[in-house]
Amino acid sequence: MRPKVKSYKQPSKLSEYPSTPAFESGHLVSKNAGWRTFKPVVDAEKCVGCLRCYLVCPDGVVARTKDNKVEIEYDFCKGCGICAHECKVEAITMVKEADEDEI
Amino acid sequence: MKSNRKFVSGDEAVALGVRLARPHIISAYPITPQTIVVERLADFVEDGSLKAEYMHVESEHSAMAAAMGVSSVGARAFTATSSQGLLHMAECVHYASGARFPIVMMNANRSIAVPWSIYGDQRDSLSMLDSGWIQVYVEDAQEALDMMIQAYKVAENPEVMTPFMVNLDGFVLTHTYEPIELPEQEMVDQFLPMYQTGNKMSMDEPKSLCFSTSPADNQEFKVMQHMAMEGSVDVIRQVDAEYGKVFGRSYHGLTESYRCDDADAVLMTLGSVTGTVRCVVDELREKGFKVGVFKIRFMRPFPKDEVMALGKAVSKLGVLEKNISFGNEGTVFTNVNSALMALDTKVQSKNYVGGLGGRDITKDHIRAIFMDLLNHDRFEERVEFIGMGCEINE
């Protein structure tokens, strides 16, 4: 339900460019994960499935699971922390990327 | 062919041509001397003879923005403007060509304020030469009508996809009545079917239009735009020739040469003044003077080949234009000389600037120009203002 990153080769000939400034919508070539210092981690036990985090995510990276809880699509999460801040039951924690690596 | 003659003004001829081209949307904003075009089109939509949506926009800037919206889904758009309106629209004029929308626009050539004047010169459209639009300057009402149809055919060509501006001299042409031949709608429909393009937002294949690029890609798009404009030269010639076959009238491609072959001096013109010059040429030829007139129809793409061919054949060229690029010379003159630079032979050229703010260019002026050209082997002044009402120097 989200566009996937596609490989893109810088054109070596003019004919490889679109002939006019119009291009396929939803064409992604780069992720945004590198922007992040903290990442949201969801505690599925605590999540009550209210979907507030899903509603207010600027990047659309909060995905609904089958049991109506949520999980994060990390490739495009910028780590803004809105989801964790808005969660009424404190089911989302912002964890420093490096710290997690150490664990 | 069935004859269908009408007696109409230049503006009305444009409206009739537009009706035949069947645009989906007319985005209209009035400005003198273009107004009759949008008035007649409103009449045609009202009386049902044109099945189009008539959109009342609140400015020329919006007129072109709305036309771009129309074109962005692959529909056919028309708008018309003049002078201050064209300048108000300027941002969108550049935008439309960058976006490669095949919009057709009529421009009634009119002076630019200040001083205010509603009368004609060509400083409005010539100041937009670099905007990426194809620009044609027509000579009479019939050519105006025919070019509205040809314009869509050229602009919508998949290799061209470039907007097209049809220029008529304000009042002299827009408000002068002449007999015209009206083509049959069915034949125009066959000549100009609805175009197909991938340069549009589509429900089957969603697109993002008018995107941005980093410096790593921008120049490539501008070069493609340039190449499309250069490529339009052949398309313009083909479409004109095809139009001639179908409708019995064609306009010699990008330029029209009249009695230039063995001429000692040729005057180059733009637009409606050509007719007057042609009369003077005939008159002078009768008196034994070898003179000719060379009508530049298209300023963009610039007819480099035709100008160079003329430069090879003729040693003295005058350029008559209703335009001045302050601090330099007339822009048509600059363009002509640039093309002549590529020649081995040195052509003597001189710029005659007149008709600013609607001043008449008379036969007397033109006779004097030809005598000036014929009587001098070198020109001390590069630019001469003709038809001054007073002495320039004390």
Next chain:
Amino acid sequence: MNNFNIRPKDLTDQEYFYGHKACAGCGATIAVRLALKVLGERTYSVLPANCMSAVSFIYPQMAFTTNAIISPFASTGAMLSGVAAGARALGIKDFQTVGFAGDGGTADIGFQALSGAIDRGDDIIYICYDNEAYMNTGIQKSGLTPYGTKTTTSPAGENLPGAVTQKKNMFEIVAAHGIAYAATASIGYPNDFLRKLNKAKEVRGPVFLHILASCPTGWGSKTELTVELAKEAVDSGLWYLAEYENDEFTLNKNPKEFIPVEEYLFKQGRFKHLKEKDINVIIEQRDKKWEKIRKSWL
């Protein structure tokens, strides 16, 4: 009568605005994302020069998965009309045409084209995402920048408290056109926004939605506070949730008591400099506005 409520779980899982390069915690992207979820995939989006177009059309990365186009800055309303008219003329059915313009793009440079589009009665939706300054060019004052805001062109210092004018009253200006439907909203009240979008989708004729969308970069606020701030703007009475339809105004939320404006203002760098007398001006303006609202809209 149709109630236009829509529950979060009824929204499509499809993300139509994804992979954009907006700042972390951007409020405007929330407005765009939710709007497209309600309006659906048969939507043409028109965006003038602004943050939302700057972050989502960077060739070859296209963040709108649906049809979208960048318009000249002043032209959102005009291009919306053109797109809708063109699609109609080609016989395309069941589509939405939506514009996403910022506060400057709406209240300043795009004002004339917006007025024209409403006047034509076109079936379009115009969404103004209001972050209260020209953020894309680096935080300059716009016609919707509130009193006391520090921006790069309304600096605060010894002589000035930041911006000295109040927000233009776009909602009522638009309503005065006799528009089919207009509403204000806030990303702090997403459910209210969803309902208004759902209604906008059904309304024939022009629609104007004015949504307050916080901007951590321009407001000098923490990224996680984006939604909270937009909510507090409403709760402190500095923004309001209302609708206009059939010549009538409706107030959607009438707080019995406002939260202290300081609670909202001092979480933001752009208001940190405000002195007591400036705060009093803000409160005075707010109370005057609410007096009028309560008198005429209730």
